[in-house]
Amino acid sequence: MSSVREFAAEAAIESLANNTSASAINVQQVLTSLQSISYLKLFVTLVCVGLVWDQISYQTKKGSIPGPRWKMWPVLGPFLESLDPKFEEYKAKWDAGPLSCVSIFHKFVVIASTRDLARKILQSPKYVKPCVVDVAIKILRPSNWVFLDGKEHVDYRKSLNGLFTKTALAQYLPSQEQVMDKYIEKFVSISKDNKYEPQVFFHEMREIMCALSLKAFCGSYITEDQIRKVADDYYLVTAALELVNFPIILPFTKTWYGKKTADMTMKIFEQCAQMAKDHVAAGGEPTCVMDAWCKLMHDAKTHNDENARLFHREFSNKEISEAIFTFLFASQDASSSLACWLFQIVADRPDVMQKIREEQLRVRDNDPSMPLSLDLIDSMKYTYMVVKEALRYRPPVIMVPYVVKQKFPVAPNYSAPKGAMLIPTLYPSLHDPEVFEDPEEFIPERWVEGSPANQAKKNWLVFGSGPHVCLGQTYVMMTFTALIGKFAMYSDWEHKVTPLSEKIKVFATIFPKDDLHLSFKKRDPISGKVEA
Numbered sequence: 001m002s003s004v005r006e007f008a009a010e011a012a013i014e015s016l017a018n019n020t021s022a023s024a025i026n027v028q029q030v031l032t033s034l035q036s037i038s039y040l041k042l043f044v045t046l047v048c049v050g051l052v053w054d055q056i057s058y059q060t061k062k063g064s065i066p067g068p069r070w071k072m073w074p075v076l077g078p079f080l081e082s083l084d085p086k087f088e089e090y091k092a093k094w095d096a097g098p099l100s101c102v103s104i105f106h107k108f109v110v111i112a113s114t115r116d117l118a119r120k121i122l123q124s125p126k127y128v129k130p131c132v133v134d135v136a137i138k139i140l141r142p143s144n145w146v147f148l149d150g151k152e153h154v155d156y157r158k159s160l161n162g163l164f165t166k167t168a169l170a171q172y173l174p175s176q177e178q179v180m181d182k183y184i185e186k187f188v189s190i191s192k193d194n195k196y197e198p199q200v201f202f203h204e205m206r207e208i209m210c211a212l213s214l215k216a217f218c219g220s221y222i223t224e225d226q227i228r229k230v231a232d233d234y235y236l237v238t239a240a241l242e243l244v245n246f247p248i249i250l251p252f253t254k255t256w257y258g259k260k261t262a263d264m265t266m267k268i269f270e271q272c273a274q275m276a277k278d279h280v281a282a283g284g285e286p287t288c289v290m291d292a293w294c295k296l297m298h299d300a301k302t303h304n305d306e307n308a309r310l311f312h313r314e315f316s317n318k319e320i321s322e323a324i325f326t327f328l329f330a331s332q333d334a335s336s337s338l339a340c341w342l343f344q345i346v347a348d349r350p351d352v353m354q355k356i357r358e359e360q361l362r363v364r365d366n367d368p369s370m371p372l373s374l375d376l377i378d379s380m381k382y383t384y385m386v387v388k389e390a391l392r393y394r395p396p397v398i399m400v401p402y403v404v405k406q407k408f409p410v411a412p413n414y415s416a417p418k419g420a421m422l423i424p425t426l427y428p429s430l431h432d433p434e435v436f437e438d439p440e441e442f443i444p445e446r447w448v449e450g451s452p453a454n455q456a457k458k459n460w461l462v463f464g465s466g467p468h469v470c471l472g473q474t475y476v477m478m479t480f481t482a483l484i485g486k487f488a489m490y491s492d493w494e495h496k497v498t499p500l501s502e503k504i505k506v507f508a509t510i511f512p513k514d515d516l517h518l519s520f521k522k523r524d525p526i527s528g529k530v531e532a
């Protein structure tokens with residue numbers, strides 16, 4: 001350390017010595033003062049310079065937008081708050097102004113709370129790209145398509161869109177219906193074991209969502225044991241990818257367990273991908289996403305149109321497994337959030353439950369055993385509106401973090417600096433009183449065709465907008481309409497309302513703060529008789 005100080009002193013002397021003779025006197029002074037600085041003084045000086053620099057940098061980036069006057073914790077900022085995010089604190093930020101800011105560690109974060117600013121950001125791939133925590137790249141692997149940007153991303157996305165069209169989704173329905181039937185039985189059985197006393201159902205909701213996704217993605221190639229294992233362990237991936245996490249994967253930490261789970265799951269997906277390739281090569285019809293992908297590759301060999309050209313190369317098992325993992329990753333938390341709110345709200349609103357039941361029997365001509373199909377789901381207009389309203393009322397994804405690639409003139413009076421995190425918020429536009437009368441009320445009928453809500457397409461930001469708009473949105477609407485319809489016919493569930501039921505807990509997405517207390521009983525869909 002002392003040699004560093006001496007070197008600094010000598011360097012200072014050398015450069016100054018080249019100047020005038022007046023400076024030569026100063027050289028002596030500088031040398032003397034540098035040599036007399038104690039280690040402690042040097043350290044304190046450096047810290048002070050760092051802190052002042054940190055504040056100046058914050059003020060420059062902040063400009064005129066609302067945010068803490070000073071970085072309260074000069075370096076840490078509201079790091080501790082971000083470890084335990086509170087919905088009310090986010091809401092206060094959105095209410096602070098169309099743009100507001102905060103600083104966490106060295107990261108400067110700008111939050112955009114209006115519909116138009118959110119849309120502008122989501123639709124400006126020239127200036128921004130999705131922001132992921134460092135550890136996500138390690139867990140999802142750097143080779144994953146989801147990290148592509150610009151044209152490369154757009155091209156890859158085109159090849160995936162075909163897996164989630166309505167026609168493609170219809171092929172996955174039979175396997176999904178099996179899962180729905182199984183879980184109706186399972187939820188009743190769990191409740192029976194607990195003497196039909198309401199109990200926490202948060203974990204069960206996550207499990208059914210995982211099982212539904214895995215069946216849709218991998219069909220019969222994934223075994224019941226594998227589904228159970230992935231469903232049991234998946235929360236380790238969510239925990240590893242929290243916004244604030246240690247960027248290096250150390251053994252036995254959250255991120256280490258998350259990576260282990262992700263690797264285990266992708267290994268299973270790789271095996272399934274090979275089975276799907278074999279099935280399609282043998283002339284089999286698609287029954288899951290993997291089959292559909294292999295079929296597109298297979299059919300592309302004999303076609304040369306624009307769509308077929310996207311599949312003129314062989315996607316490896318590893319590549320397919322990584323992409324399928326991103327589908328699970330993107331769907332699991334958001335779908336579980338929607339499931340929790342939907343089951344809670346429908347139980348709390350007997351009028352809504354009754355209308356769903358009436359419709360479910362009507363569209364099936366009073367034959368509850370009629371299998372799910374695209375046309376059948378399309379005819380469930382009221383049930384669809386219930387799902388849509390649940391998504392508006394409690395949008396699972398409230399904000400989507402992006403990172404600024406180059407200085408972005410996001411508003412006439414403000415440019416977001418390169419490297420800043422820019423977060424468009426989705427919640428405020430879905431609770432905008434100008435568009436949604438009584439926005440804090442759950443009103444499925446607001447979505448009837450031609451209504452103001454239905455016409456305000458720009459406010460429908462539940463699934464984002466622009467090049468990264470949710471790939472699974474049609475899947476979500478179809479799956480949940482079918483799911484809540486079947487549960488309403490074949491089961492009767494009770495929700496225990498607690499003071500925390502309507503309060504929002506933020507855990508990647510949003511959940512009822514009391515973790516949802518439910519109890520399910522078997523119900524005869526025709527007579528409506530409930531088993532005691």
Ligand code: HEM
Pocket residue numbers: 122130146157326327328330331334335338395396397400461462463464465466467468469470471472473475476
């Ligand atoms: C209720 C359930 C869901 C909600 C609320 C939701 C919402 C979102 C949102 C807000 C985004 C970011 C959009 C943007 O940046 O503009 C997104 C992206 C994405 N979602 Fe979903 N999602 C849900 C379920 C699903 C499901 C089931 C799948 C897969 C089957 C899926 C696949 C994806 C993918 C792959 C992306 C990234 C797309 C890209 O970067 O090109 N999501 N989703």
